[in-house]
Amino acid sequence: MIKKYLTFTVKAFQRTLTYRFELWMELLINVLFMLVYVYLWKALYTGRTSVEGYDLNGILTYIVVSQTLLTFTFTLRIARIIEEKVRTGEVVTDLMKPIDFQLMTLATAAGTSSHTALFNMLPKFLLFYGAFGLSLPPSLLTLSLFIMSVVLGYVILFSIEFIIGIFAFWLVEIRGLYAFVIWGLAMLFSGYFLPLEFYPTFLAKVAAVLPFRAIIYFPTAIYTGQFIGEHLVTALLIQLAWVGALVGIGRLGYRAAFRKLVIQGG
Amino acid sequence: MMRRYIKLYFLLAGAYVRSRLQYRLSFGLMCFGIVVSEACLLGLLGALLAKFRTVNGWTWAEVVFLYGLGNVAHSFMRILGSQLDDFDRYIIRGELDGVLIRPVPPLFYLLASRVELIHVSRALTSVAIFVVAFHLTDLRWTLSVALFTFTTILSGGVIMFTLMLISATVALWTTKSGKLTDLLVAATKEAAIFPISIYPLAVRLLLTFILPVAFVTYYPAQQLLQKGEFLGMPESFQFGAPVVALVMVCASYLLWCSGLRRYHSTGS
Amino acid sequence: MPIITVEHLSKHFKVYKRRTGFWGNLSSTFSREHDIIKAVDNVNFTLERGELVGYIGANGAGKSTTIKMLTGILVPTSGHIDVMGLMPYRHRKENTRRIGVVFGQRTQLWWDLPVIDSFELLKHIYEIPQNLYKQNLEFFSELLQLQPFLSTPVRRLSLGQRMRCDLTAALLHNPEILYLDEPTIGLDVVAKEQVRQFLRQVNAERQVTVILTTHDLNDVEKVCQRLIIIDSGKIIYNGAIDALKKRYGKTRLLIVDLAQAYSDIQLEGVDLTRRDGNRIWLAFDRDTTSASEVIAQLTARYEIQDLTISEPEIEEIVRRIYELGMH
Numbered sequence: 001m002i003k004k005y006l007t008f009t010v011k012a013f014q015r016t017l018t019y020r021f022e023l024w025m026e027l028l029i030n031v032l033f034m035l036v037y038v039y040l041w042k043a044l045y046t047g048r049t050s051v052e053g054y055d056l057n058g059i060l061t062y063i064v065v066s067q068t069l070l071t072f073t074f075t076l077r078i079a080r081i082i083e084e085k086v087r088t089g090e091v092v093t094d095l096m097k098p099i100d101f102q103l104m105t106l107a108t109a110a111g112t113s114s115h116t117a118l119f120n121m122l123p124k125f126l127l128f129y130g131a132f133g134l135s136l137p138p139s140l141l142t143l144s145l146f147i148m149s150v151v152l153g154y155v156i157l158f159s160i161e162f163i164i165g166i167f168a169f170w171l172v173e174i175r176g177l178y179a180f181v182i183w184g185l186a187m188l189f190s191g192y193f194l195p196l197e198f199y200p201t202f203l204a205k206v207a208a209v210l211p212f213r214a215i216i217y218f219p220t221a222i223y224t225g226q227f228i229g230e231h232l233v234t235a236l237l238i239q240l241a242w243v244g245a246l247v248g249i250g251r252l253g254y255r256a257a258f259r260k261l262v263i264q265g266g
Numbered sequence: 267m268m269r270r271y272i273k274l275y276f277l278l279a280g281a282y283v284r285s286r287l288q289y290r291l292s293f294g295l296m297c298f299g300i301v302v303s304e305a306c307l308l309g310l311l312g313a314l315l316a317k318f319r320t321v322n323g324w325t326w327a328e329v330v331f332l333y334g335l336g337n338v339a340h341s342f343m344r345i346l347g348s349q350l351d352d353f354d355r356y357i358i359r360g361e362l363d364g365v366l367i368r369p370v371p372p373l374f375y376l377l378a379s380r381v382e383l384i385h386v387s388r389a390l391t392s393v394a395i396f397v398v399a400f401h402l403t404d405l406r407w408t409l410s411v412a413l414f415t416f417t418t419i420l421s422g423g424v425i426m427f428t429l430m431l432i433s434a435t436v437a438l439w440t441t442k443s444g445k446l447t448d449l450l451v452a453a454t455k456e457a458a459i460f461p462i463s464i465y466p467l468a469v470r471l472l473l474t475f476i477l478p479v480a481f482v483t484y485y486p487a488q489q490l491l492q493k494g495e496f497l498g499m500p501e502s503f504q505f506g507a508p509v510v511a512l513v514m515v516c517a518s519y520l521l522w523c524s525g526l527r528r529y530h531s532t533g534s
Numbered sequence: 535m536p537i538i539t540v541e542h543l544s545k546h547f548k549v550y551k552r553r554t555g556f557w558g559n560l561s562s563t564f565s566r567e568h569d570i571i572k573a574v575d576n577v578n579f580t581l582e583r584g585e586l587v588g589y590i591g592a593n594g595a596g597k598s599t600t601i602k603m604l605t606g607i608l609v610p611t612s613g614h615i616d617v618m619g620l621m622p623y624r625h626r627k628e629n630t631r632r633i634g635v636v637f638g639q640r641t642q643l644w645w646d647l648p649v650i651d652s653f654e655l656l657k658h659i660y661e662i663p664q665n666l667y668k669q670n671l672e673f674f675s676e677l678l679q680l681q682p683f684l685s686t687p688v689r690r691l692s693l694g695q696r697m698r699c700d701l702t703a704a705l706l707h708n709p710e711i712l713y714l715d716e717p718t719i720g721l722d723v724v725a726k727e728q729v730r731q732f733l734r735q736v737n738a739e740r741q742v743t744v745i746l747t748t749h750d751l752n753d754v755e756k757v758c759q760r761l762i763i764i765d766s767g768k769i770i771y772n773g774a775i776d777a778l779k780k781r782y783g784k785t786r787l788l789i790v791d792l793a794q795a796y797s798d799i800q801l802e803g804v805d806l807t808r809r810d811g812n813r814i815w816l817a818f819d820r821d822t823t824s825a826s827e828v829i830a831q832l833t834a835r836y837e838i839q840d841l842t843i844s845e846p847e848i849e850e851i852v853r854r855i856y857e858l859g860m861h
Contacts, residue, residue: 025436025446033453035469036460043464044318051317074449176292176384180299188306200313270661277658285646288687364642366607368659369630530609530623532547533602 004099005107012111026075027120034067034128037193052197058224061134062195066220068125070192072154073215075116078109079178082165087172095258102162102250109158138225145232149219152239157215159246160186166253169260185210191217195226211242271374278378286383297387304391308333324461327402328491334396336459336483339422340451341389347427348382350434350447357437362529373522403491414489421507422482426451428514429477431522438525454479463495470497481510536580537711537743538604543613544767545574545599573599575767576613583710586737586744588754588775591764592852597747600764601715604745605635618710631660634704634742638716641688641700648685649699653706660707667706674702678732694725701732705742712736714746718753726750730757751851755779765852778851785854787844788816788828793837801831807853812839817850 041063045056054062082105085091095101128134137143164181168174187193188203189212196204196217207213218235221227227235286293311333315326324332349356356362356376365372405411433447458479462470473480481503488495489504496503548568574596581587591597602608603615606622606629615622622629636642643652657667675681678698683691691699697717704712714733718726734757737744748754754761754775761778763771771778788804792812799806799814803823808815818828825843832838 022440022446026449029446029449029453032469032472033449033456035465036453036457039464039466039469040321040460043322043460044314046322048318171289171292173289173292176289176295176297176299178299179296180302184299184302184306187303188310193307193310194314198313198317199310203309203313274658277655281644281647281651281655284651285644288646360640363602363607363637364640366626367605367630367633367635367642369627370659371627527609530607531611533599533608 005103008104008107009111009114012108013115014111016112016115023119027124030067030071030120030124031127034064034124037063037067038128038132052195053226054195054197054224057133057135059195060132062220062224064125064128064132064134065223066192066195066216068121069150069153069216069219070190071116071121071124072113072157073182073186073190073192075120076109076113076157076161078105078158078161079165079168079174079182081105082162083168083174086168092261095254095261101254101258102247105162105165106155106158113154135224137223142222142225145236146219146223149222149236149239152236152243153215153219156211156239156242156246157186159243159250160211162250163246163253166250166257169257186212186215189213190215191220195221197226211246214239214242274370275374275378278375279381282380283383293384296384300384300388301391304337304388304395308395322461322463323495324493325403327399328487328493329460330395331399331403331491332461332483332487333459334392334399335418335422335487336455336479337392338389338396338419339482340426340455341385341392342419342423343426343430343451344385345381345383345389346377346423347430348385349376349380350430351382353434353447354437354440357529363533366530372526373519405490411490414486418482418486418490418507421511422486424511425478425482425507425514426455428511428518429454429479431518435518435522435525438529450477458483461495463497474499474503478510478514481507537583537585537618538579538581538745539614539616540577540579540600540604541614543574543577543600543603543615544572544611545596545603545608546611547571547573572767574603574610574764577764577767577769579762579769579772581743581745583743584737584741585760586733586758587746588758588761589745589747589764590749590751590754590761591747592749595764596767597764598715601713601745601747605633605713606630631707632710634707634709634712636697636700636704636712636714636717638697638714638719641696642703643688643696643699645689646687648687649680649691650684652688652699652703656703656706662707666708670706670708671702674705677735678702678728692725694721694728697721697725697729698732701729705736705740708740709742711743711745714744716748717746718748718750726753727756733757763852763855770852770855785817785850786820786825787850788818788825789842789844790814790816790832790838791840793839796836799836801828801835804828804831807850 038060041059042056045051045059049055051059082091085094094104097104137146160181161178164174164178167177171177189207189210191207191213196207196213199207207217214235218227218239222232222235308330311330312326315321315329319326321329362372365375368375400415430447430451433450436446454473454477457465457469457473462473462480462484465473470480473484485499485503486507487493488501547570549571550568577596577600589597589600599608603610604617604622606626609623617629618632620629643649644655653667653671656662657664662670675684678701680698680702683695683699688696688699701717717733718729721729730753733744733746736742746753746757758775760773761771761775762769763778787807790813792814795812801816803818805817806814807817816828818825829841832841
């Protein structure tokens with residue numbers, strides 16, 4: 001059962017391996033992106049020791065970890081892939097297969113993303129970790145909780161993109177929706193640019209009711225040790241709740257899409 | 267001749283715009299999304315600057331000025347260079363063949379046949395930001411300032427465009443450039459909207475000589491804002507944008523031609 | 535003087551090897567090896583003005599590569615092409631004004647716009663004088679019955695309707711040569727027939743030289759006067775279609791599903807050309823052996839579940855050419 005889905009993961013991983021040039025260039029550009037923010041914060045912190053509970057080392061660690069996690073947002077193109085499949089009609093064969101469409105999509109995405117994690121995110125992180133003397137998580141337990149939180153955040157991001165993709169069954173064209181949700185909302189409220197503690201109260205309040213902070217801000221705050229004890233457990237529970245809700249909405253959505261296909265023939 | 271191409275440009279661009287308007291909802295959402303994301307980024311930048319007041323001696327008004335300058339150039343380039351966005355998909359689908367059987371220069375045909383109006387919303391937002399920033403920095407419109415600003419934005423747009431063209435052309439060798447083009451231009455723009463004095467020498471050299479986006483914002487701003495921070499570079503760099511733009515046009519066009527030659531010989 | 539002259543034309547491609555397995559994949563992230571594929575290998579032919587020639591071969595035989603070189607999309611690795619006194623690649627712009635191209639799998643029309651808009655755009659792209667444009671549009675609309683869907687967006691057309699529009703689009707500027715790459719692919723029988731008849735008519739009435747690639751032998755049989763067969767980049771036949779049929783096309787093919795996999799199959803006047811489990815392919819000469827004789831022999835000796843008779847496919851003819859020699 002699980003093996004069936006794992007083959008999707010492995011296949012997607014191998015497919016990604018064929019584009020080696022893209023890989024190197026992407027890494028290089030990502031590094032430039034991160035350099036901008038690291039040096040911006042260094043400049044901002046000249047003559048200061050601590051702002052909103054972050055010292056220079058803390059904020060740099062935050063920025064590097066969050067920018068590294070942002071790579072998932074950049075490289076996951078599930079919504080576009082589903083849109084393409086709907087347009088070409090390939091989705092019909094997918095939906096007719098005796099497998100779960102959502103799980104299959106997740107398995108495929110995981111393949112591409114584990115490649116990204118291994119060949120892009122990890123080297124990028126280690127490079128900055130070495131060059132700027134960043135901190136590691138306070139303990140092994142925190143590290144494992146961080147990884148757990150990253151995975152949950154990833155599933156949340158995936159589910160959001162999946163839901164956007166499902167809209168393609170009705171809208172045909174979802175680039176607008178995608179740009180609005182991913183480039184607009186997710187960018188603003190995921191906390192990749194600066195920690196949510198720095199947000200004006202109003203924006204912070206909006207961020208608190210949306211799922212986006214659970215994608216980047218939560219895992220990063222766990223890594224840097226901002227979240228400990230009860231705070232950390234709450235964060236993980238909130239992530240779990242969002243996973244449940246968004247996966248559920250995605251399932252309802254694709255069932256409805258499936259019905260639409262069966263009744264109207266596409 | 268020239269008139270024919272101008273007319274053809276508008277006809278082809280118009281055809282694309284009409285195609286896109288078939289999907290009004292998506293179009294509207296996308297414009298809205300872009301305005302929201304631009305406004306949000308500015309909001310975050312504002313929140314940040316409100317907390318820290320200055321960056322390396324630049325007031326927040328001055329930083330927003332740079333931000334506006336970079337974004338105006340970037341967004342105008344995005345309108346004209348829409349086709350370069352996912353150029354690799356164009357090649358993978360074999361659509362370049364369809365361009366090569368037309369009696370029109372391929373690059374012209376490509377650029378004309380896709381002009382994303384959604385980027386107009388981005389351009390308008392950027393212009394608004396820039397105008398506000400302009401006034402916040404106590405600059406006043408005089409003829410010379412206006413001329414200099416106009417030339418700067420024009421050259422800046424050209425520099426950004428050529429960067430995008432160069433990275434899109436790479437797809438003619440690699441077939442797949444994915445979001446690289448987008449990413450490269452976004453990254454360099456991001457780097458250019460902050461005073462480059464915050465970066466170490468290597469990055470400054472990169473942004474001056476290799477990906478010359480410092481000529482889009484930082485160096486011209488030296489002239490406009492009279493900051494006098496040249497970081498060891500010649501002071502004439504403040505007037506360098508048009509020259510750099512010209513050099514970049516030549517370089518990117520040569521690269522494009524050789525990319526096309528490669529396509530002619532491999533067909534993929 | 536021929537309108538197209540092709541001499542010693544070759545086109546080689548580099549093809550990168552993909553290593554298999556996890557580590558193979560991983561190592562190809564860092565380095566790659568390649569093979570040289572000779573897609574077109576020392577090809578020679580000429581076309582006279584007004585000819586209608588079929589250029590056929592199996593998938594990957596080199597048909598499209600040749601067409602791409604003739605239209606100026608690809609540059610030959612070596613050899614010489616002369617099209618109306620031009621070198622298609624060197625004089626790309628001038629060449630494109632005088633040719634029309636249709637790619638069967640991809641439309642050249644504006645997908646989301648009404649058909650007529652595409653024609654209008656092409657008028658400007660090719661600088662077609664207004665009166666000529668009107669005249670041609672009327673001519674083709676009538677011939678191909680385009681009127682009912684001229685204002686329909688291209689994406690809503692059926693494949694057959696779209697092909698008719700694509701043909702018009704390729705001919706609006708009065709090209710001297712029309713290149714068609716698999717124009718009947720995916721079309722139903724009626725639409726195929728419509729396309730074929732149109733091509734014959736355009737060729738006869740407007741003196742357009744037509745070269746079409748296909749892997750459907752029916753296209754060639756019903757449309758072309760001459761036929762060039764390419765296989766693995768080399769021309770293996772160039773001549774009249776009747777001569778080919780007389781020599782190689784006498785074969786018919788009988789595909790039989792046997793009830794069990796007989797180890798030894800012996801039939802008179804019949805070649806066993808292929809077998810796959812219980813299914814066998816039998817070839818026989820239709821002049822000397824009749825189908826009923828073969829079937830009678832079969833049923834007498836073996837237990838049969840199903841059978842079909844088919845005309846030779848392009849692959850079969852190619853195989854026969856190799857078997858019997860070229861002359």
